[in-house]
Amino acid sequence: MGSLKIDRISMRFDLPGGGAVQALKDVSLELNKGELLSVLGPSGCGKTTLLNIVAGFLAPTEGEILLNGKRVKGPGPERGMVFQQGALFEWMNVRKNISFGPDMAHKPAVETARKVDELLKIVGLKDFGDKMIYELSGGMQQRVALARCLANDPDVILMDEPLGALDALTREKMQGLVLKLWKETGKTIILITHSVEEALLLGERLLVMAPRPGRIHREYNLPFADLGVSQDLRMVKKEREFGERREEILTMIWDMEEEIMGRQEDVA
Amino acid sequence: MIVGLIYLTAFVAAFGAYIVWNRTREARHDFTSLKTVTFGDESTVSANRFASIVSIVTLFALWGAFTGSKIVPIHVPGPFIGDTSFEYTATNATGQTANATVYLRVHPIGEDVALPEATGGNGFARDDAAKIGAWRSGLVKPETNDEGGKEDGYRVTAIDGNSIAPEQTVRFAHGDITMTSKGTLSVKPDRGLQMEPIWLPSPEAVVYRLIEIARDGYKNFTLWDHLGSSLWRVVLGFFLGSIVGIPLGYAMGLSNWFRGWFDPIVEFMRPVPPLALIPLVIIWFGIGEEGKIILLFLAALWIMTIAARAGVSGVKISKVHAAYSLGASKWQVLKNVIVPNSLPEIFTGARVAMGVCWGTVVAAELVAAEKGAGMMIVNASKFQLTDIVIMGIILIGVIGYGIDILMRIAENWLVPWKGRG
Numbered sequence: 001m002g003s004l005k006i007d008r009i010s011m012r013f014d015l016p017g018g019g020a021v022q023a024l025k026d027v028s029l030e031l032n033k034g035e036l037l038s039v040l041g042p043s044g045c046g047k048t049t050l051l052n053i054v055a056g057f058l059a060p061t062e063g064e065i066l067l068n069g070k071r072v073k074g075p076g077p078e079r080g081m082v083f084q085q086g087a088l089f090e091w092m093n094v095r096k097n098i099s100f101g102p103d104m105a106h107k108p109a110v111e112t113a114r115k116v117d118e119l120l121k122i123v124g125l126k127d128f129g130d131k132m133i134y135e136l137s138g139g140m141q142q143r144v145a146l147a148r149c150l151a152n153d154p155d156v157i158l159m160d161e162p163l164g165a166l167d168a169l170t171r172e173k174m175q176g177l178v179l180k181l182w183k184e185t186g187k188t189i190i191l192i193t194h195s196v197e198e199a200l201l202l203g204e205r206l207l208v209m210a211p212r213p214g215r216i217h218r219e220y221n222l223p224f225a226d227l228g229v230s231q232d233l234r235m236v237k238k239e240r241e242f243g244e245r246r247e248e249i250l251t252m253i254w255d256m257e258e259e260i261m262g263r264q265e266d267v268a
Numbered sequence: 269m270i271v272g273l274i275y276l277t278a279f280v281a282a283f284g285a286y287i288v289w290n291r292t293r294e295a296r297h298d299f300t301s302l303k304t305v306t307f308g309d310e311s312t313v314s315a316n317r318f319a320s321i322v323s324i325v326t327l328f329a330l331w332g333a334f335t336g337s338k339i340v341p342i343h344v345p346g347p348f349i350g351d352t353s354f355e356y357t358a359t360n361a362t363g364q365t366a367n368a369t370v371y372l373r374v375h376p377i378g379e380d381v382a383l384p385e386a387t388g389g390n391g392f393a394r395d396d397a398a399k400i401g402a403w404r405s406g407l408v409k410p411e412t413n414d415e416g417g418k419e420d421g422y423r424v425t426a427i428d429g430n431s432i433a434p435e436q437t438v439r440f441a442h443g444d445i446t447m448t449s450k451g452t453l454s455v456k457p458d459r460g461l462q463m464e465p466i467w468l469p470s471p472e473a474v475v476y477r478l479i480e481i482a483r484d485g486y487k488n489f490t491l492w493d494h495l496g497s498s499l500w501r502v503v504l505g506f507f508l509g510s511i512v513g514i515p516l517g518y519a520m521g522l523s524n525w526f527r528g529w530f531d532p533i534v535e536f537m538r539p540v541p542p543l544a545l546i547p548l549v550i551i552w553f554g555i556g557e558e559g560k561i562i563l564l565f566l567a568a569l570w571i572m573t574i575a576a577r578a579g580v581s582g583v584k585i586s587k588v589h590a591a592y593s594l595g596a597s598k599w600q601v602l603k604n605v606i607v608p609n610s611l612p613e614i615f616t617g618a619r620v621a622m623g624v625c626w627g628t629v630v631a632a633e634l635v636a637a638e639k640g641a642g643m644m645i646v647n648a649s650k651f652q653l654t655d656i657v658i659m660g661i662i663l664i665g666v667i668g669y670g671i672d673i674l675m676r677i678a679e680n681w682l683v684p685w686k687g688r689g
Contacts, residue, residue, distance in 0.1 A: 077595030087586040090685040091608040101594040134688035
C-alpha cells in the first residue's frame with residue numbers, strides 16, 4: 001500500500017552527432033510509504049535522470065514507474081519536487097509561493113491560508129510570509145521550497161540536491177529539518193546528493209549508483225536517519241559505524257571515479 | 269576652436285582641483301585609497317556627482333559667455349557697439365590733399381538709430397556719417413560729398429595717417445577698413461568672440477522664447493499641441509506595437525511553427541532602421557497621422573516581439589518543472605510562471621522601444637507634419653529662428669529623458685524582482 005515502484009527503467013539519449021549515451025540501464029527499485037531513500041554516485045551515474053523520470057519530466061526509453069499501482073505518465077502533484085535553487089517564483093511573496101499548489105487546484109482560500117501558516121511555523125519562517133523571495137537568504141529560500149512542496153501534500157517528495165548550494169552550517173541545520181519533516185509527515189522521500197555524509201545521515205536506505213551505464217551498484221539499510229530524528233546530528237556522525245560506512249562508500253566512489261579516468265586514458 | 273580649448277581647460281582645471289581637494293581629504297582617513305586595488309572593476313566606477321554638476325555649470329557658463337548672456341558675469345569680448353570715427357586723407361584731380369572724418373555709429377541689430385552728425389572737414393574734403401549693425405560691415409563712399417570727388421584722379425590715400433590702396437586693409441580704432449578695387453571703403457567694426465544671436469542665442473533668449481511660445485503657440489498650434497501630438501503618436505504607436513508584438517513574441521517562444529514562420533521576418537526587419545521606412549510609409553499612407561502611427565507601430569513591433577520571445581525563452585526550466593510538479597496545467601504555467609518571468613525582459617524592451625519611437629517620431633515630423641516637436645524645429649530652422657530650434661531640441665531631449673525615467677520608475681514598481689531570480 002502506498003508504494004513507489006521503479007520497474008526496469010532504461011534511458012538512452014541520442015547524441016546530435018549520431019550515437020547515443022546510455023544514461024540508465026535496467027534500474028529497478030521499490031519504495032514503501034514513509035521510506036527515506038538517498039541516492040549517491042559519481043557524476044554521470046544518471047541519478048538526476050532517474051529523479052526526472054520519476055517526476056515525469058522525462059519519459060524512459062524502457063520500463064515504467066508505478067505509484068500506488070498507477071503508471072506515471074507525466075508530472076503531477078502527487079510527486080512533489082524540491083530543486084537545488086532558483087526554482088522559486090521570485091514574482092510572488094513567500095506565502096504565494098507556498099500556496100501555489102493549492103491555488104492551482106482551486107482549493108478554498110481560507111483552508112489554504114491556515115495550511116500556509118502552519119507550514120511557515122514548521123519550517124521556521126513564521127514572520128517571513130510577506131517577504132519577497134529575493135529578500136531571503138539561500139537557506140531560507142530552501143525552507144520555502146520545502147514548505148511549497150509540502151503544501152501540496154504529495155505522496156512522494158523528490159529532492160534534487162536541495163542543500164547543495166548552502167554553506168556548511170546552514171546545510172547541517174537544514175539536514176535536521178529534512179529529518180524532522182520526514183518523521184512528522186511520514187512522506188516517502190527520494191533525496192539525491194553529492195555528499196556522502198548527507199546520504200548517510202538522511203538515508204534510511206542508501207543507493208550507490210555506478211556510471212556508464214547508470215545502474216544501481218549497491219544498496220544499504222542504515223540506522224542513522226532514525227537516530228538523527230531524536231539525536232544531535234553531530235553525535236550521530238561520531239558513531240563508529242557512521243565513520244566506517246563513510247570510509248567504505250568513499251572508497252567505492254573513488255574506485256569508480258578512477259575506473260572512469262583509467263578508461264579514458266586507455267582510449268587516449 | 270577657442271570654445272573647445274576653453275572647455276578642455278575647464279575640464280582639466282576642475283579635475284585637477286577635485287583631485288587636490290580629494291587628496292587633502294584622504295590624508296585624514298586613508299582607507300579609501302585602497303579602492304585603487306580594484307582599478308578596472310566596472311562596479312567601482314560610478315558617476316561622480318561633483319563632476320556632473322561642474323560639467324553642466326561649465327556648459328551653461330560657456331554658452332552664456334559666448335552669447336553675452338546676462339546670467340553669466342564673465343563674457344568673452346563682444347562686438348564693438350557705439351560711436352567711433354576715423355580720418356581719411358584724399359587727393360583730388362589736381363594733386364591737392366585734404367583730410368575729413370568719417371563718423372560711424374555701430375548699433376545692435378534690429379535697433380533703429382539716427383546717423384551721427386558730420387559737418388566739418390577741411391579743403392575739398394567733407395565729413396561723412398554712416399551707421400553699421402553689430403557683426404555687419406558697411407560701405408563708406410567719401411567721394412560722394414567731397415568737392416571734385418567724382419573727377420578722375422580723386423582717391424583716398426590714407427586712413428588715420430596710414431596709407432591705403434585698393435585691395436589693402438588698414439586698422440582703425442575699432443575695426444578694419446578694406447578698400448575695394450573701385451576705391452570704396454568697406455568698414456568692418458570688431459566682431460569680438462561672441463556669437464551672433466541668429467547663430468546661437470543666449471540662454472535667456474531661449475527661455476524667453478519658450479515662455480512666449482508656451483503662451484502664444486507656434487504656427488497655429490500651441491506648444492502643448494506640438495509636444496502632445498508627438499507624444500500621442502509615440503504612445504499610440506508603442507501601444508499598438510506592444511499588443512501585436514508581445515503575443516507574437518510569446519507564440520514564437522512557445523511554438524516551433526510560429527518561431528519558424530516569423531523568425532525570417534523578424535530577423536530581417538530588426539536591423540532595418542525605422543527611419544529607412546519613412547519614404548515607403550509616405551508613399552503608401554501619405555504624410556498624415558496614419559502614416560506616422562504605422563511607422564511607430566513598426567518601430568515598436570520588432571523590439572517588443574524580440575523582447576517577449578527572449579523573456580519566454582529565458583525562463584529557467586526548473587521553474588516550469590516546479591510548477592508542473594505542483595499540479596499546474598499548461599495554461600496555468602503560462603499565466604503564473606512564463607508571463608511573470610518574461611516581464612523584466614519585456615520592460616527592458618519597452619524602454620528601448622519608447623526611446624526608438626521618440627527618435628523616430630521626431631525624424632518623421634522633420635520630413636513632413638502639420639504639428640509636432642520635429643515639425644516645430646524644422647520649420648523654425650527655415651526662418652533661421654535659432655532660439656526656437658534650440659528650445660525644441662532641449663524640449664525633445666527633456667521629454668525623451670523623462671520617458672526613460674518614467675519607464676524606469678514603472679519597472680521598479682511593477683517588476684521589482686528584475687535580475688534577482
